[in-house]
Amino acid sequence: MRRYVPKDDVQKKAYYTDRYWVAPQVPKAKVSSDSVFAEDLKAIEAKFKVLDAYIQVEQMVVYIQPEDNFGVLELMKKELEYTQLSEMSAVDFLSQRGEFDIFYQMLSMSKRKRIRVKCAIKKDEAIESVEKLFRSADWSEREMYDMFGIKVNNHPFFKRILMPDDWEGHPLLKTYPLHGDEFAAWYEVDKIFGKEARDIIGPEIRDDAAVDRYDTKRFARLGHEVPFGAEIPEGEPAVKTEYQEDDGVFLIERFEKESSTVITDRDR
Template sequence: MRAYTPKDNVQAKPYYTDRFYVAPQVPKQDVQSDEVFAADLAAIKAKFEVLDAYIQVSQMVVYINAKDNYGVLELLRDELEYTQLSEMSAIDWLAKSNQFEIFYQMLSMGKRKRLRIKCFIDKDEAINSVEKLFRSADWSEREMYDMFGVKVNNHPFLKRILMPYDWEGHPLLKTYPLEGDEFAQWYEVDKIYGKEARDIIGPEIRDTARVDRYDSERFARLGHEVPKGTKITGKEPKNPLAYQEEGGVFMIDRFDEKKSVIITDRDR
């Protein structure tokens, strides 16, 4: 077990001073270096305007106009064998250009290829829903609306999906405080007890740095478990790891930590 170090005021000591730090990108390759991607790009260009395209980390990235998102994804599904929308969301570039970057991660099982469609929309602009093309977009578009505030036209039920319906703000915006704003600090108190109880209860503590690894009531101490309420000294003996209840399981060998082997060969 690592030595315990106090975690006081951790949020005030960020690793990066640039709040909108952008990590360097990996190298890009020309689309023509891959025959399959080159043919796919030609099919897209035949019907839609392509702003940029390249291959990065073995997948093709294509930038299009936001108004063409539905048509491009329909083309990919019906004609180019990209039958799965595995992921979609937004990226907050409001501080840089007052825009959101919307991306759609496509997968073709037949071609064994991945393709990412990207487009930009302004802060108050809406994007067309692709839920009718891919059912997986239903919750993804709701999450994008919930976390970033991106409006989606023609969605069948565009409501928050992670936060309460009456929540204020969008937690994945880069301007959203890490510990929540004043509304977040008082939400549960106001909801359960009413605003008149604020002076009695106080605001919610949302600073994760306040989690104490030696707190036997709120934090799991793997290998150093003690009964609830026990006073922790930090000198408790280590308990051997056991993944079965007392008495074991019928016809299954009991796990022995001393006989375990750590596999270092990733291709094994």
């Protein structure tokens, strides 16, 4: 029987995991343990619903509702002095709970603090753009769309950024295949000649590094030069491996130790 491969997460899996192994957790601290974070959280909680908040690895993580993202970031920028959006992107949890986690990594230079604002959105939901607050979101939201297919509302120039415009699929989804599309080799053959011509034409060679060593028409044959279009199914003529002095390869001379200089100190 063929091995079962889950369709919702085709990424590489650990080939062995102890069945009794329980993964440890990165320790989380209460927000009240840091006075600056506690005050920031109080200011956010006063206006918006906070689903969860804790401190992990010196940074506060705040979970909010996805529709509040613009409001929370606006509050943080204008009142709490979080002046820079260092990074934002998403994490694909579709196979576990049908959601994306979106995170906004905020930096306050005056307080020397970093907060990660997180929210979860369902598969086909869109999120509001924060480009009006932070111009850097212009590009990171485009990248998020490019990589995950998450739509962003009210973005000024919403298109792919890293992948080509006509690309199909979103590469960082866990459902995205790692080894390409196995049917892609037939796309153009089917489209141009029809499916019935598959046997005659054969699959398209999509490996751009593929070289047919006996094809004397399309590939350079360095060291084995033969006339264009020559038939060489038996293989190519023998290659010279001798030095020039022994009637071998032109310009490949024997190494003479006496006449060469060895540099020991690079004279720094």
